[in-house]
Amino acid sequence: MFPFGDREGQLITLEDLPLGGPQQLAYPMDPRTKTVRNGSTLNLISLIRFDPAQLTEETRELAARGVVAYSAICTHQGCPVSMWEAHAKNLFCACHATQFDPRDRARVVDGPAPRRLPMLPIKLVDGVLTVAGGFTGRVGGERPS
Amino acid sequence: MKTTRTLLALAAVLGLVMLPATALAQGGYSPVTDQRLVKPEPENWLQIRGNYQGWGYSPLGQVTPANVKKLTPVWAFSTGVDSGHEAPPIVNNGVMFVVTPYSQVIALDAKSGKFLWRYKRELPEDFKALHNTSRGIALYGDKVYLASLDCFLVALDAKTGKVAWQKKVEDYHTGYYMTLAPLVAKGKVMVGVSGGEFGVRGFVQAFDAQSGEPAWKTYTVPGPGEPGHDTWSGDTWKRGGASVWLTGTYDPDLGLTYWGTGNASPWFGDQRAGDNLYTASTVALDAATGALKGHFQYQWNESWDWDEPDAPLVVDYQKDGRTIKGLVHPARNGYLYLLERSRERIGFVSATPYVKQNVFRSVDSKTGRPDYHAERIPKTGKRADFCPSLWGGKDWPSAAYNPKMGRLFIPANDNHCGFMEGKVQQYVAGQWWTGVDIPDIGFAVDKSAKYFGQIQAWDINGVKRAWSHQFPDSMSWGGVLTTGGGLVFTGGTNDRYFRAFDASTGKVLWQFRTNSGIIAPPASFSVDGTQYISVVSGWGVDPAFQQGLISNLLGWEKDVPQGGVVWVFAVSQ
Ligand code: FES
Secondary structure, eight states, X not given: OOOSSTTTTOOXXXXXXOBTOXXXXXXXXXXXXXXXXXXXXXXXXXXXXXXGGXXXXXXXXXXXXXXXXXXXXXXXXXXXXOEEETXXXXXXOTTTOOEEETTTTTEEEESSXXXXXXXXXXXXXXXXXXXXXXXXXOOXXXXXX | OHHHHHHHHHHHHHTOOOOOXXXXXXXXXXXBOHHHHHSXXXXXXXXXXXXXXXXXXXXXXXXXXXXXXXXXXXXXXXXXXXXXXXXXXXXXXXXXXXXXXXXXXXXXXXTTOOEEEEEEOXXXXXXXXXXXXXXXXXXXXXXXXXXXXXXXXXXXXXXXOOEEEEEEOSXXXXXXXXXXXXXXXXXXXXXXXXXXXXXXXXXXXXXXXXXXXXXXXXXXXXXXXXTTXXXXXXXXXXXOBOOXXXXXXXXXXXXXXXXXXXXXXXXXXXXXXXXXXXXXXXXXXXXXXXXXXXXXXXXXXXXXXXXXXXXXXXXXXXXXXXXXXXXXXXXXXXXXXXXXXXXXXXEEEEEEESSOOOSEEEEOTTTOOEEEOGGGOOBBTBOEEESSOTTOSSOSXXXXXXXXXXXXXXXXXXSEEEEEOBOOOOOOTTSOOSSSOGGGOEEEEOTTOSOSEEXXXXXXXXXXXXXXXXXXXXXXXXXXXXXXXXXEEEOOSTTOEEEEEETTTOOEEEXXXXXXXXXXXXXXXXXXXXXXXXXXXXXXXXXXXXXXXXXXXXXXOOOOOOOOXXXXXXXXX
């Protein structure tokens, strides 16, 4: 679902995702109860559509027709990764400038984040982007002990 | 230290009882009173800048240009926290308080470094901040006051670190957060809010120091019916910015506090026609009532992200044979301002460029209002290049003033420029809303420049530059301390050095490589007759981001190590 803005609450379709980025932030919706999981920003995810050939093999496995989904919560300190570095086509976190490569399981390309963004496996069910499994890692940033 | 040991031995021989410096460990703690804050004892560092006037000056004179070479570490303490440590140690009769990023407060024995207590704020799971730092704590009575990142004013028991009370200042979900040290005067604790990048409306709020009850609240963007409101178009004032990132200074005689305000939101002036008071300004607020008693705006219709958050120093100076009760502000816009303060207003005196700036065509000699080169104003859909970059001639690290010399020491940055083009961004509460995404903010340096960072010394009477120390391979990101011994201490460079300069000549007399880069201002205090110099080293936040950009342009080492350590130095005998 679109998380905010003019189309808040509407379903995000493949056509809403420009090929090659930038990302579209989204909240997931429970397909059964239609509950939108927007109670916490920790549920924010990024959807990006690529030509499947541009994705690494491990990334392609969890993608659906080139669409990849990642936690939008930075693994550094939990800011939403809401910006886009247009030259390198990387996800960009505004807080301390970490860049993640969405074609390669959101590997850290630059910046202070200690680990990649957890990926959310997705599939297409009747043309609808649907969650296919749990996150590949812990969602959220680091905190000092 | 040998001196101390000798003294202790002597005391033992004479059968004297030496009052232990670890007063806190013994259950004693010297309450901080208004009198003490107005006239701080030289041996203590009770406020972030040492006094209400914001001088960053210690009258202590034991460490001098002659003996500073023998400055050696006495103890160090690892905070266990990463990111930018921007707070000075605060010292009250042998007890030191340090605040770290993520709103943790640590109390230590100032002489021995012995750990006393730590307050760890549990930040909410979904909390995030652009600048996860803190610029200091405030002391008053037997309490320690913290403005927490998640927007609470927290009063801690200075002896135990236990929470006495806490008051919510704002809702962090909407982008508000706090990074400043509170300011305490006459029974009131004052705080201001950060969050300009998220479309907040800035304010300063005062609370009763004892009970925590709210006393007054003054918005830095005036609402309908308030003077200055007509400098905004439509509803733009509602998210107009003017954050209060840093602590105000205070003139106890006038009863007025002086606060610096951030730029306007969104960043591009054509999206909010008008002067946009009181963004990029200094405002005078009555400490008792919060009433606005004057303002000076550095840039009208601000469009360069030149916040002016650093409060002006309260300094009296000479001009044309008369003493002016003044304010001094080395601005982010690259000009050094001399202003005049009174109970009723802030008057303009002079503005002198201290780094290269290409936006102002001129500055009106009567009002201080600048005239702009039109092609240097970035707008929505129109790129403009300008110098200095958005980090300005001086960002938040504070300048210091030595009253013995009438001299101001500015941590300045030169030979860097920026370019931006604005776009209209949809406002979403709690999200970035500046009109430009960070990857699209242009940053450039003059590759032929001989230096970038500087420490500049200015004689305030006559506004003349006395000396300048230049860093060819680093920016200058450290707050400054100057002392009665005729020294200037600062870090601020990417090579991790802590340096002492001769305040008269600018010569580097001593340097010591610390664990990390220093972006916090140093402090000086004494315990049992020994003068100590202390600083927290811990690189992060904007200096780290900027270092990354420059490393791409000039090949500087990108990786300045992070992690906070409190350092305490004294002259070895
Ligand atoms: S929170 Fe994303 S880089 Fe720090």
